Amino acid sequence: MFRLKKQGPIARFLTLAAILCAVWTSVCAAEAMPPVSYTAYTSLYWLWEAGVPEAAEFSEAIGGEKVSLSKDSVPHYEELAPVNKLYIEMRYAALNEYIAGNRYQNVLDVACGFAPRSIAMARQGRMFVGTDFAPSIAEIRTVLPDCLSRKQQKRVHYAIADAKDRVGMMRAADRLEGPVCITMDGLMMYLTREEQATVLKNIKAILEKHGGAYVTSDFLAREFVKAATAVVYDDKDAQRVYRQSAEMYEKTANVDFDKAFFADADEAQKFIESQGLKVKRIPLFQRPVALQSAKDFNFGQYQKLESLKNELFLWEITVGN
Numbered sequence: 001m002f003r004l005k006k007q008g009p010i011a012r013f014l015t016l017a018a019i020l021c022a023v024w025t026s027v028c029a030a031e032a033m034p035p036v037s038y039t040a041y042t043s044l045y046w047l048w049e050a051g052v053p054e055a056a057e058f059s060e061a062i063g064g065e066k067v068s069l070s071k072d073s074v075p076h077y078e079e080l081a082p083v084n085k086l087y088i089e090m091r092y093a094a095l096n097e098y099i100a101g102n103r104y105q106n107v108l109d110v111a112c113g114f115a116p117r118s119i120a121m122a123r124q125g126r127m128f129v130g131t132d133f134a135p136s137i138a139e140i141r142t143v144l145p146d147c148l149s150r151k152q153q154k155r156v157h158y159a160i161a162d163a164k165d166r167v168g169m170m171r172a173a174d175r176l177e178g179p180v181c182i183t184m185d186g187l188m189m190y191l192t193r194e195e196q197a198t199v200l201k202n203i204k205a206i207l208e209k210h211g212g213a214y215v216t217s218d219f220l221a222r223e224f225v226k227a228a229t230a231v232v233y234d235d236k237d238a239q240r241v242y243r244q245s246a247e248m249y250e251k252t253a254n255v256d257f258d259k260a261f262f263a264d265a266d267e268a269q270k271f272i273e274s275q276g277l278k279v280k281r282i283p284l285f286q287r288p289v290a291l292q293s294a295k296d297f298n299f300g301q302y303q304k305l306e307s308l309k310n311e312l313f314l315w316e317i318t319v320g321n
């Protein structure tokens, strides 16, 4: 405890200087948000715009203005909106459906950002651990009490862990007891091939210890966005709108998606298998699922969406027997 009153002027000055120095050091030590983490606001925004209720809850708790994309600052906003709402909702809903359909009690959401999966899982009575970089985790932890009851909050834990860090990832997984469903949407495209391999090795170690499966659409992100574009637009516009959409994320995160993506699904599968993992392509949805973002579609778009649900698939990745 500091007792400034009984100190002389020099001692008082030195004490004050020490306090200011400590405050300044802690401000500097607080990690700045890396550019890639800003994409998490964008993902949440599209989910919110799509009409996913728990995304609205998270967005409002974080601060609507912080999450909202400024329509004036996003080139071609009106064209991009229906595609991005559909893409982000498809991948979010498909993983949630997989967890429920396979009755997983434990979810490890890698690079969770601000996805509201924790809310959905806790309300279904499942245990949830989300991992991401420190600034995102700090922010999400502050809004959780606004969205979940105390009982539900006990089912949710957010851990700081770089997906490339084996020890941090295992520590996060060890908070869960029993087989784990590892989910990931929107990480692999921001990593180099070498980093992708490291993340897969870390996931393999978790699956070997805990059992369960790693489920993602990440290795097909480009195909998902292209398919979403083709639902909304005719062939002649689809390619152009896909490129505009990719550029929006590339600019935010300062990456080149073409380097991160695989040429096709077979190449991606070989890569995953080369890390000693077993790969299965499973239906996007195991039962009929209505998507919020389809509510504004005309009949033709709706029909294209229904056939798309049968064409796209998720990767179910395990360590096998």
Ligand SMILES: C[S@@+](CC[C@H](N)C(=O)[O-])C[C@H]1O[C@@H](n2cnc3c(N)ncnc32)[C@H](O)[C@@H]1O
Binding pocket: 036, 037, 038, 039, 040, 043, 044, 110, 111, 112, 113, 114, 115, 131, 132, 133, 136, 161, 162, 163, 164, 184, 185, 186, 187, 190
């Ligand atoms: C496009 S956002 C997706 C967030 C969330 N999964 C969603 O669907 O809304 C990408 C997220 O990956 C996180 N991220 C990027 N590299 C990471 C790494 N090496 N380890 C952990 N998280 C990472 C970012 O901080 C960001 O939250």
